[in-house]
Amino acid sequence: MRRNRFRPLLLAVVALVSTMGAAVPDPPQGPAGDAFYTPPSPLPDGADGDVVWWRPLPDQSGARGYLLLYRSRSATDTPIAVSGRVLVPTTPWTGAGPRPIVSVASGTRGIGDRCAPSKFQPDYEKPLFIDAMLRRGWAVAITDYEGLGTPGLHTYVVGRSEGHTVIDAVRAATRLPAAGLAAGGPVAFSGYSQGGGGAAWAGELAPSYAPELDVVGIAAGGTPADLEVVAKSLDGGIGFGFLLLSALGLDAAYPELDLPAYLNERGQTLYETQQDACVDAVFGYAFGHIADYTTANPLTTAKWQARLAENELGARPPKAPVFLFHGSLDEIIPLSQAQALRRTYCAAGVDVTWGTYVGEHVTTLAFSAGDVVNYLGDRFAGKPARSNC
Known part of the structure; x- marks a missing residue:
């Protein structure tokens, strides 16, 4: 797809017009400690992406940080409050137009509040590619997703929820005066594993949910595009713990799924004790089976099948070019379902750059980092994407 060279100017005009009128007060600074993550009740009126409150983070090497x-x-389109971070390079932006923003969708941290990306250490993605993005002068927004840090259980791998929070992190970044970021500039979505799903969902939802954004590129790797295929692969596999997290995440998003109704005594114990689990707990369940924890497999029921189908990528092809990549030896997220997403996007006319790396799930994240940054750099530079559909 050829990018309209007048689109950035039109978007800048739209952004300027939208800010005209009555002055909007600066958002307040939020409370210290974990109280920051508990939103006021009721949630103040506002638009998607509005900042409820914020506070500065300790300065990092070459960047200012803000917690939002x-x-x-x-x-299900209910208004919610989400936490996240914005990182802005300390060096002035000297490129044409507003400073670019990358909304990074984090990989799996877990489902408990203590696992939120803004709390979880070490931040394994920062040295791999976030630091490189900042060195290029781009601002980076990083959502905590729904229910990580904030009240409620995290809706792990639920696509529409993740897509909304990734998109609204960009809007929030430009609505925080302290960050000094202007609306109307080029935007990209990037993520791996759970984050690959979040970035791809943001790309699919943006044309309808945030048409004002100038989305120039999407980088999505290790992407769980078809949750049913992923679930069947994880059942009995080394990554079975990720399937447990996914079941809890879907149940949190869609209460009518009623996961507890399918659990045996062992499953009930897990349900009651592991809702604060972080990613380090996942491999304690390696090679488990759904049958070990249930009296009946919920994934085979009509209700669960419908929600799994609803969370399959590909029904809303993105308008921006996509770098879609995967490890050829991925033992967690099957390569086959990522290849299927590639075919779907290509058939819909999306400019897809497809890449495979000789690595399993974790090593592919490291192998691909440089290519992700270079791909987004070309999109921000206005270079045409080279599709290899």
């Missing part, structure tokens, strides 16, 4: 609580929407 901002408005977004759940998988």
Whole structure:
């Protein structure tokens, strides 16, 4: 797809017009400590992406940081508050137009509040590619997703929820005066594993949910595009713990799924004790089976099948070019379902750059980092994407 060279100017005009009129007060600074993550009740009126409150983070090497609580929407379009961070290079932006923003969708941290990306250490993605993005002068927004840090259980791998929060992190970044970021500039979505799903969902939802954004590129790797295929692969596999997290995440997003109704005694114990689990707990469940924890497999029921289908990528092809990549030896997220997403996007006319790396799930994240940054750099530079559909 050829990018309209007048689109950035039109978007800048739209952004300027939207800010005209009555002055909008600066958002307040939020409370210290974990109280920051508990939103006011009721949630103040506002638009998706509005900042509820914020506070500065300790300076990092070459970047200023901000912790935000901002408005977004759940998988079922309910207004929610979501936490996240914005990182802005200390060096002035000297490129044409506003400073670019990359909304990074984090990989799996877990489902408990203590696992939120803004809390979880070490931040394994920062040295791999976030630091490189900052060195290029781009601002980076990083959502905590729904229910990580904030009240409620994290809606792990639920696509519409993740897409909303990734998109609204960009809006929030430009609505925080302290960050000094202007609306109307080029935007990209990037993520791996759970984050690959979040970035791809943001790309699919942006044309309808945030048409004002100038989305120039999407980088999505290790992407769980078809949750049913992923679930069948994980059942009995080394990554079975990720399937447990996914079941809890879907149940949190869609209460009518009623996961507890399918659990045996062992499953009930897990349900009651592991809702604060972080990613380090996942491999304690390696090679488990759904049958070990249930009296009946919920994934085979009509209700669960419908929600799994609803969370399959590909029904809303993105308008921006996509770098879609995967490890050829991925033992967690099957390569086959990522290849299927590639075919779907290509058939819909999306400019897809497809890449495979000789690595399993974790090593592919490291192998691909440089290519991700270079791909987004070309999109921000206005270079045409080279599709290899």
